[in-house]
Amino acid sequence: MKTWDRLARKAELRERAGLDRRAGPRTDAFDLAGNDYLGLSGHPAVLAAAAAALEEHGLGASGSRLVRGTTGLHETFEADFARHVGAETATLYSSGYLANLGAVAALAGPVLLDAHAHASLHDAARLAGTASDTFAHNDLGDLERKLSELRPAIVVVESVYSVLGDAAPLAELHAIAAAHEALLVIDEAHAIGTVGPSGGGGAAAAGLAADPGVVITATLSKALGAAGGIVAGPAELRRHLVDTSRPFIYDTAPPPAVIAGAAAALGLAREADRDRAELARRAAR
Numbered sequence: 001m002k003t004w005d006r007l008a009r010k011a012e013l014r015e016r017a018g019l020d021r022r023a024g025p026r027t028d029a030f031d032l033a034g035n036d037y038l039g040l041s042g043h044p045a046v047l048a049a050a051a052a053a054l055e056e057h058g059l060g061a062s063g064s065r066l067v068r069g070t071t072g073l074h075e076t077f078e079a080d081f082a083r084h085v086g087a088e089t090a091t092l093y094s095s096g097y098l099a100n101l102g103a104v105a106a107l108a109g110p111v112l113l114d115a116h117a118h119a120s121l122h123d124a125a126r127l128a129g130t131a132s133d134t135f136a137h138n139d140l141g142d143l144e145r146k147l148s149e150l151r152p153a154i155v156v157v158e159s160v161y162s163v164l165g166d167a168a169p170l171a172e173l174h175a176i177a178a179a180h181e182a183l184l185v186i187d188e189a190h191a192i193g194t195v196g197p198s199g200g201g202g203a204a205a206a207g208l209a210a211d212p213g214v215v216i217t218a219t220l221s222k223a224l225g226a227a228g229g230i231v232a233g234p235a236e237l238r239r240h241l242v243d244t245s246r247p248f249i250y251d252t253a254p255p256p257a258v259i260a261g262a263a264a265a266l267g268l269a270r271e272a273d274r275d276r277a278e279l280a281r282r283a284a285r
C-alpha cells in the first residue's frame with residue numbers, strides 16, 4: 001500500500017539522520033532518567049492503598065468523570081491536592097498531558113509559551129485555536145516585548161523545566177503577566193513533591209498558588225509515582241473545566257486504585273523533607 005511505502009521511506013530517512021526512537025523495555029541499569037523522584041511508586045504504603053482500592057473498585061474507573069467515573073477517592077484527592085499546593089480547587093484528569101490540553105484550551109485567548117515548555121503545552125496552544133507564540137527561555141525582556149504585541153494572553157511556563165532541570169523566575173514572570181492582565185499557567189509536573197514547602201511546588205514557594213491570576217497544572221506520574229494529571233486554581237476555573245473541558249468530559253476517569261496510591265504518595269511526599277534535600281543534592285551534583 002502506498003501509505004505504508006511512504007511511511008517506511010520516511011522512517012528510513014529518520015533512521016539515517018539518527019532521529020529514530022526506541023520504546024524498549026527498561027533494564028535494571030542505574031536510573032538517571034526516570035521521574036520517580038522520591039522512590040514512591042513502589043513504597044509499601046502506596047502499594048497497600050492502591051491494592052485496597054483495586055479490591056473495592058476494580059481495575060478501571062468504568063466511565064468518564066461526569067458519568068460513572070468519579071469516586072470519593074477522586075474527590076478527596078482533588079481537595080487534598082488543592083490544599084497541598086495552596087490553591088482553592090483542583091480537578092483531576094487521566095494524565096498530565098490531558099490536564100495541560102484541558103487547562104490551556106479552556107482558558108482560550110492568545111497563548112505565549114516559554115520556548116522550553118513541554119510538548120503537551122505547545123499542543124494545548126494549538127488546540128486552543130488562537131494565536132500563539134513563544135518567548136525565549138526564561139527571558140523576561142522577550143516576554144515583555146511579546147506580551148505588548150499579543151495581549152491579552154495566557155503566559156505558559158514550567159516551574160522546573162523538564163529537559164534542563166532549571167527553575168523559572170516565577171515571581172518576576174507573575175509580575176509581568178499581571179501587569180498585562182494575562183493569566184500565568186504554571187506546569188508543576190517536575191516540582192510537585194520535589195520543591196517548595198512540604199513539596200508543594202514552585203508556585204507555593206513563590207506565594208503565588210492562591211493568586212487569582214495563576215493556574216497550576218501537574219502530573220501524578222513523577223514524584224507521586226502514579227499516573228494522572230491535575231489542574232488547580234480558583235473555583236471559577238473548576239466550574240468552567242467541569243462544564244466545558246473536553247479532555248475532562250470525554251475521557252474515562254483515572255483508575256480509583258491509581259488515585260488511592262497517589263493520595264498515599266502525596267501524604268508521604270509532604271513529610272519527605274530529608275529525601276527532598278538529598279534529591280536536591282544529587283541533582284546539583
Ligand SMILES: Cc1ncc(COP(=O)(O)O)c(C=O)c1O
Pocket residue numbers: 095096097098100118120158162187189190219220221227228229
Ligand atoms: C512538564 C511536563 N508536563 C506534562 C507532562 C505530561 O504528563 P503525563 O506523563 O502525566 O501525561 C510531562 C511529562 O510526562 C512533563 O514533563
